[in-house]
Amino acid sequence: MITNNKYKYYFYLSLLFLTFILLFKASNSLSISYKEALNVFVNTSILSLITNISIYIFGQNDIALRLPFILFYIFSALLMYKITENYFRYEKDRYISILIFMILPGFLSASLLVNSAIIIIFCTLLYLYYYQKYNKHSYLLLFIFLFIDNSFAILYLALFFYSLKNKDTKLLYISLILFSISMYIYGFPTGGKPRGFLVDTFAIYATVFSPFLFLYFLYTIYRAWIKKEKNLTWYISITALLLSLAVSFRQRAYIEDFAPYVVIFLPFMLKTFFHAYRVRLKEFRTKYNILAGLVIFMLSINVILTFINKPLYLILPNPSKHFVYEYHFVKELAQELSKRGITAVTTDDQELALRLKFYKIDKGDDYFLTLKNYNYPSQRISIKYYGKELFVAYLIKIK
Structure with missing residues (x-):
């Protein structure tokens, strides 16, 4: 050569x-996806071992x-x-x-x-x-x-x-x-x-x-x-x-x-x-x-x-069709909850709950978080990328 x-x-x-x-x-x-959260908190595969060792050393x-x-x-x-x-x-x-x-x-x-x-x-x-x-x-x-x-x-x-x-x-x-x-x-x-x-x-x-x-x-x-x-x-x-x-x-x-x-x-x-x-x-x-x-x-x-790839949301009529949709929104949602002083919620979406757990939002009885708009007084949490609303959750105070 x-x-x-x-x-x-x-x-x-x-x-x-x-x-x-x-x-x-x-x-x-x-953001962490549901499959990734499973590897952190549930699974016992080689992926889980590698990931948890890194988290143990460098923090969650x-x-x-x-x-x-x-x-x-x-x-x-x-x-x-x-x-x-x-x-x-x-x-x-x-x-x-x-x-x-x-x-x-x-x-x-x-x-x-x-x-x-x-x-x-x-x-x-x-x-x-x-x-x-x-x-x-x-x-x-x-x-x-x-x-x-x-x-x-x-x-x-x-x-x-x-x-x-x-x-x-x-x-x-x-x-x-x-x-x-x-x-x-x-x-x-x-x-x-x-x-x-x-x-x-x-x-x-x-x-x-x-x-x-x-x-x-x-x-x-x-x-x-x-x-x-x-x-x-x-x-x-x-x-x-x-x-x-x-x-x-x-x-x-x-x-x-x-x-x-x-x-x-x-x-x-x-x-x-x-x-x-x-x-x-x-x-x-x-x-x-x-x-x-x-x-x-x-x-x-x-x-x-x-x-x-986030600008693609601006042209997609259905955000869930984005090829990395499952890796977005949850980090921002956890940040919004933290801004409200909330560190624990109950939710009807168990996959979402496991993902939020990675961002220190644990399971609690004071607040109920849902993606559905029930007829209860609630706080509307909106996640926007480039000014376009793409994800909405509703926070209901229980106690």
Whole structure:
């Protein structure tokens, strides 16, 4: 690879800038969702353990809630940077690849939410880095992954197919055993009738990547197949993609289980693009320039909407249709209650009660909080974004 140290500094500066943006977003723009509140107060999963350790150390606040996943984002970016060392001919190509990886809408979103996707990305990249560095599989990591999340069954299945291709008997048996144990522990939902979720799955993937980048992903993964350029990453990504599409024929695919294994294919995609671009004379690069322009344009829009999405409420007739509606309003509602000197309420919405608990609004008998307008004297609490009323609750004094 032709090196240029300035791109190394560009990478670290970009990562530092994006980390700052993520921390700012975590502290100012998001409220805890019901699923996240379950992980804090009810569940006993690895997510709960990680989140509660952070809250114990840094206090019960939004930064502490999301900080572990931002750290996983940082470590994942660093691992991808190490994995792509000597992968591209030019250091500039490597930087562009890593930058696009870091600003993928799905990758950014996963780093801001309490979910397993960012952990899966990190663990998979760690495994690939070990494999690349030592040219052997880490069976210890594979065993540890078994207790982290059910979706590592996808990785085990991919390694099984990879072992068949390479006639690796040891990997074949170990991956098959780990896959079987994972299925036994966690199971796999198979019920339901065909309901057209295949289109939904494609739409979610297009959101994770951005539309044109996802289309190019489909092209490159097919091209690698017919050109016999199938490496370990290819097996992981194609297994996750095909399995998610198969599941979609019967039920809605839980995309957080599959997308982490798909996005790691990005460097291979861009290596293919750069090679195809540079082997052509300038006058024959028009369609590649158009494709690059469309990808950058759509990716930019998706990134902007990931960080700045509240203005969308101004054009949506139904606020609940906003794609991050479940992560808004509750923090502001808790602040309004605190301004009134209220630290405890009873509510008919148990999901809301659990979310308010994170913001130190506990269960109490003096006030009743409801989203319905009953014929009782009440205080009307209105939450507005950019001057538009989007959320209303009613506070009734009981005692």
